[in-house]
Amino acid sequence: MPDKPKVAFYWCASCGGCEEAVVDLAEKILDVVAAVDIVFWPVALDFKKSDVEAMEDGSILASFVNGAIRTTEQEEMALLLRRKSKVLVAFGSCAHLGGIPALANLWDREAIFDTAYRTTASTVNPEGTLPQVSLAHNGDRVHLPGFYNTVRALDQVTEVDYYIPGCAPTPNIIAGAVETLLGGDLPPAGTVLTPDIALCEDCPRLDTKPQELTIERFRRPHEVIADEGTCLLAQGLLCMGPATRSGCGHLCINGNMPCTGCFGPTSKVRDQGAKYLSAIASMLGFEDEAAIDRALDGIPDPVGTFYRYGLAGSLLRRRKMTPVDA
Amino acid sequence: MSADTNGQPRIGVYVCHCGTNIAATVDVEAVAEYAAGLPGVTVSKTYKYMCSDPGQELIKEDILANQLDRVIVAACSPSLHEATFRRATAAGGINPYYFHMVSIRELDSWVHTDIVEATAKAKDLIRAAIHRVRFHKPLERARVNVNPAVMVVGGGIAGIHAALTLANAGKKVYLVEREPSIGGHMAQFDKTFPTLDCAACILTPKMTEVGQHPNITLWTMAEVDKVDGYVGNYQVTVRHKPRFIIEEACVGCMECIEVCVFRRGKTPDEFNLGLNMRKPVYIPFPQAVPQVVVIDQDACIEFRTGRCKKTCVEVCAERNAIDFTQTETFDTVEVGAIVVATGFKTFDPRRTPSYGYGVYPNVYTAMEIERLVNASGPTEGHVTLRDGRTPETVGIVHCVGSRDVNTNEHCSRVCCMYSLKLAHLVKEKTGAEIYNFYIDIRAPGKGMEEFYNRVAEEGVHFIRGKVADVYPEAGNTGRVVLQAEDTLLGRVRKIPVDMVVLATGLEAQADADEVRRTFNITCGGGGFFMERHPKLAPVSTFTDGIFLAGCCQGPKDIPDTVAQAGAAAAEALALVDKGFVEMEPNTAYVVTEECSGCKTCIPLCPYTAISRVDGKAYINPVLCKGCGTCVAACPSGSIRQNLFEDEEIYEEILGVLANA
Numbered sequence: 004m005p006d007k008p009k010v011a012f013y014w015c016a017s018c019g020g021c022e023e024a025v026v027d028l029a030e031k032i033l034d035v036v037a038a039v040d041i042v043f044w045p046v047a048l049d050f051k052k053s054d055v056e057a058m059e060d061g062s063i064l065a066s067f068v069n070g071a072i073r074t075t076e077q078e079e080m081a082l083l084l085r086r087k088s089k090v091l092v093a094f095g096s097c098a099h100l101g102g103i104p105a106l107a108n109l110w111d112r113e114a115i116f117d118t119a120y121r122t123t124a125s126t127v128n129p130e131g132t133l134p135q136v137s138l139a140h141n142g143d144r145v146h147l148p149g150f151y152n153t154v155r156a157l158d159q160v161t162e163v164d165y166y167i168p169g170c171a172p173t174p175n176i177i178a179g180a181v182e183t184l185l186g187g188d189l190p191p192a193g194t195v196l197t198p199d200i201a202l203c204e205d206c207p208r209l210d211t212k213p214q215e216l217t218i219e220r221f222r223r224p225h226e227v228i229a230d231e232g233t234c235l236l237a238q239g240l241l242c243m244g245p246a247t248r249s250g251c252g253h254l255c256i257n258g259n260m261p262c263t264g265c266f267g268p269t270s271k272v273r274d275q276g277a278k279y280l281s282a283i284a285s286m287l288g289f290e291d292e293a294a295i296d297r298a299l300d301g302i303p304d305p306v307g308t309f310y311r312y313g314l315a316g317s318l319l320r321r322r323k324m325t326p327v328d329a
Numbered sequence: 330m331s332a333d334t335n336g337q338p339r340i341g342v343y344v345c346h347c348g349t350n351i352a353a354t355v356d357v358e359a360v361a362e363y364a365a366g367l368p369g370v371t372v373s374k375t376y377k378y379m380c381s382d383p384g385q386e387l388i389k390e391d392i393l394a395n396q397l398d399r400v401i402v403a404a405c406s407p408s409l410h411e412a413t414f415r416r417a418t419a420a421g422g423i424n425p426y427y428f429h430m431v432s433i434r435e436l437d438s439w440v441h442t443d444i445v446e447a448t449a450k451a452k453d454l455i456r457a458a459i460h461r462v463r464f465h466k467p468l469e470r471a472r473v474n475v476n477p478a479v480m481v482v483g484g485g486i487a488g489i490h491a492a493l494t495l496a497n498a499g500k501k502v503y504l505v506e507r508e509p510s511i512g513g514h515m516a517q518f519d520k521t522f523p524t525l526d527c528a529a530c531i532l533t534p535k536m537t538e539v540g541q542h543p544n545i546t547l548w549t550m551a552e553v554d555k556v557d558g559y560v561g562n563y564q565v566t567v568r569h570k571p572r573f574i575i576e577e578a579c580v581g582c583m584e585c586i587e588v589c590v591f592r593r594g595k596t597p598d599e600f601n602l603g604l605n606m607r608k609p610v611y612i613p614f615p616q617a618v619p620q621v622v623v624i625d626q627d628a629c630i631e632f633r634t635g636r637c638k639k640t641c642v643e644v645c646a647e648r649n650a651i652d653f654t655q656t657e658t659f660d661t662v663e664v665g666a667i668v669v670a671t672g673f674k675t676f677d678p679r680r681t682p683s684y685g686y687g688v689y690p691n692v693y694t695a696m697e698i699e700r701l702v703n704a705s706g707p708t709e710g711h712v713t714l715r716d717g718r719t720p721e722t723v724g725i726v727h728c729v730g731s732r733d734v735n736t737n738e739h740c741s742r743v744c745c746m747y748s749l750k751l752a753h754l755v756k757e758k759t760g761a762e763i764y765n766f767y768i769d770i771r772a773p774g775k776g777m778e779e780f781y782n783r784v785a786e787e788g789v790h791f792i793r794g795k796v797a798d799v800y801p802e803a804g805n806t807g808r809v810v811l812q813a814e815d816t817l818l819g820r821v822r823k824i825p826v827d828m829v830v831l832a833t834g835l836e837a838q839a840d841a842d843e844v845r846r847t848f849n850i851t852c853g854g855g856g857f858f859m860e861r862h863p864k865l866a867p868v869s870t871f872t873d874g875i876f877l878a879g880c881c882q883g884p885k886d887i888p889d890t891v892a893q894a895g896a897a898a899a900e901a902l903a904l905v906d907k908g909f910v911e912m913e914p915n916t917a918y919v920v921t922e923e924c925s926g927c928k929t930c931i932p933l934c935p936y937t938a939i940s941r942v943d944g945k946a947y948i949n950p951v952l953c954k955g956c957g958t959c960v961a962a963c964p965s966g967s968i969r970q971n972l973f974e975d976e977e978i979y980e981e982i983l984g985v986l987a988n989a
Contacts, residue, residue: 111577111935171856178924180610200922200923200924200925200965200967201925201927201967202925202928203925203926204924204925204926208442209926210929212927212928213928213929213930214928214931214932216928216929216932217932244927245927245929245964246964249925268965269923269966269967270966270967271920271923271965271966271967271969271975272964272965272966272976273979278963279966280963280965281961281962281964282929282962282963282964284962285929285933285961285962286956289651304404320721322886
């Protein structure tokens with residue numbers, strides 16, 4: 004009997020939700036396990052880095068890497084898995100476009116360290132110790148991963164073959180992607196393995212979106228009890244649906260919450276946030292600047308709204324504070 | 330890379346000297362040499378004048394000899410010669426949209442002085458183009474049939490002349506006028522300067538011709554409500570206001586006016602600027618076209634009480650032309666072109682209170698004097714004051730509401746000459762002493778200076794100074810004093826006069842902004858409609874198929890108005906007579922299978938080109954002007970634009986920054 008195809012899972016700068024998403028496949032995971040050999044999955048199985056290093060280059064069919072790249076260790080593992088795998092899949096929003104961790108690109112390493120290790124109310128650090136890449140400990144030299152100034156998406160570190168978007172990817176998307184990869188009839192490299200159309204297309208509320216939508220005031224979800232049958236954008240809630248890939252089954256909409264954009268843009272858009280800002284600007288029902296400013300006050304965190312999952316992968320990439328040293 | 334370049338494109342780069350326009354500031358040889366070394370460039374040359382026949386021939390020959398599939402010309406600007414070089418590219422046998430123009434004159438040599446810097450910039454710009462053209466696609470210009478009918482909006486002399494010109498060329502014309510009669514301001518004038526022709530004598534035959542012309546549908550008391558469509562195929566909705574007279578049934582006998590229960594008129598007569606009163610049923614003026622009466626709903630007893638004896642209906646008898654039940658109606662017609670000739674309004678001198686208009690009874694506007702000197706006017710041509718006296722001294726105040734930063738900055742062009750005309754006419758009729766208070770006498774044009782000299786020789790006085798104040802003369806004489814600093818004498822003059830004539834200027838119509846929106850044209854300073862180019866496209870607008878004639882575009886006299894109306898008619902004729910228009914392919918389009926149907930784009934289109942078809946956006950390529958608004962707004966990137974594809978723009982940016 005020929006060997007089953009080998010697959011690997013790995014996590015970088017992520018919350019663990021993507022790992023949960025794999026487990027969320029529930030009984031379907033048994034099909035996956037039956038079809039493949041999982042040769043590396045730190046969250047669940049006890050394989051070591053050295054096991055991977057020992058494999059032949061290209062011997063893994065597919066590695067699913069979630070999380071953004073923030074440290075030297077993550078970069079090293081990404082490059083290792085790239086080398087060992089035929090197919091490298093960026094799994095979830097963080098690997099795809101940087102995700103929530105990439106919002107750290109609004110600051111730099113120094114500012115992040117300062118906040119995390121010095122100034123937060125809960126920090127007790129009288130010596131002012133900061134993370135270091137190398138230090139003496141009990142007479143030994145300890146080497147630790149370095150912390151980059153800029154958080155990157157996986158494809159900003161190494162070549163990525165496919166993307167499975169989502170924060171986290173939904174079970175049907177994962178199952179579909181695995182099926183595609185095992186099926187052998189591979190789509191062109193660089194494909195995002197979801198429908199290439201915006202979420203509105205299959206939104207159950209699309210018909211209630213007025214043809215001429217003008218927004219005079221933006222509301223945040225906690226400020227309003229949204230009507231369950233009506234287009235959320237029409238209710239002033241900043242739903243990212245028009246600028247976000249579909250395929251998620253509009254779970255947030257079903258929960259009466261606006262889309263936050265985790266599936267990223269369609270293939271024709273380079274910068275989801277900029278594109279949607281452009282669209283939203285066209286919906287403002289005002290001529291005078293003061294009124295426009297007042298309306299925009301309803302979006303207190305524009306980067307966190309329009310670039311919630313995509314800052315690293317966007318044209319902006321990061322706030323320019325220091326030279327981008329990667 | 331587009332499929333048909335088989336990998337590497339074969340680009341021809343041509344750097345134009347433009348004489349010394351470019352070559353004096355940009356080292357064109359160095360630029361061409363640099364371009365020759367860039368990837369994909371097969372041919373790179375300079376030439377003294379690329380737009381000349383030999384320059385264009387160069388492109389054509391190189392395409393054939395070197396199998397070029399992309400052409401870049403670095404020269405003046407696309408607005409000047411893009412079409413030229415596209416033609417040259419097409420002459421070489423490849424799609425004209427494989428051509429791209431780089432502006433190194435307007436954007437480089439003309440705005441820089443440093444040769445090194447300017448040369449570096451030219452290289453950057455050309456490098457951007459080289460990056461871009463790889464992604465160019467072959468495009469076709471679509472042909473659209475043109476409806477041969479033309480609408481003329483406004484029935485003044487401009488509209489009349491344009492309508493007759495078009496109708497005489499065999500085109501169907503709809504002439505829309507909002508007043509009950511055509512004729513406009515010219516119908517109100519007595520004589521015309523500088524020839525002193527009788528205005529009515531030269532105008533009314535043209536009015537009659539309009540009324541009787543088989544090719545002209547004349548709609549008075551009508552306004553354009555809505556314009557849909559695009560060049561060659563406009564759908565215009567016209568609103569007909571109720572006249573309460575069935576036009577076809579009325580023979581213009583005016584017996585109804587005679588027998589109206591009002592013995593005397595009680596409503597200010599609009600045509601005579603309220604200098605006399607008219608009845609509720611009236612004809613605007615004796616030569617009105619159409620010769621059809623009109624009922625003033627606000628004044629008519631039947632409308633106010635419903636209990637009038639309706640003697641008018643009785644006398645109309647079997648003609649039965651009176652219909653109190655008429656309401657607004659609408660017509661929609663299809664036309665290929667529209668001539669907008671909506672005219673002007675005169676400045677309201679109440680806005681400059683120091684001239685005392687509306688305060689002192691013998692301060693008149695020039696238009697009122699036109700009616701007073703006219704033999705068919707309210708005084709049958711006798712120039713009398715409101716108390717019946719004949720004035721012995723008359724002061725004419727020039728530039729009222731013109732050349733004044735507080736009102737209108739522009740010169741109204743006609744006031745100097747009509748003031749001289751009125752001076753002549755009033756002097757002729759009354760023998761009064763006439764004082765012109767002027768800033769400058771502006772008498773350009775054929776016969777104008779001669780006319781000025783003639784009036785001066787007739788003994789009319791000219792005082793060079795702006796009237797600062799008008800106040801009653803002491804001693805209850807009924808006269809007012811005009812006070813001005815005579816800048817030639819260098820002292821203040823105070824001249825008591827019986828009559829003051831305010832030479833009010835010309836302004837855009839009060840509803841010009843609404844009209845502008847209806848026709849999707851633009852306004853310049855002062856609200857006058859903007860021509861496409863002040864010199865080279867003076868009657869065109871930025872909306873294809875919409876042309877301008879007369880004072881709606883800016884103040885002008887009758888000869889200029891008629892000339893412009895003729896030009897507008899000729900432009901419209903050139904469009905509709907050709908039978909088709911070619912549309913630029915720089916339009917936006919929806920990639921239907923990528924469109925989520927989110928509707929963001931639909932309300933944004935200024936040309937209403939976008940609709941929703943089967944749940945997806947659809948852009949009518951004929952309506953699209955390529956403004957790019959929807960392209961920018963489409964949140965899923967499903968709307969693209971020919972010649973402005975994302976790849977083209979990104980590559981251009983990358984190219985221009987490649988050496989940064």
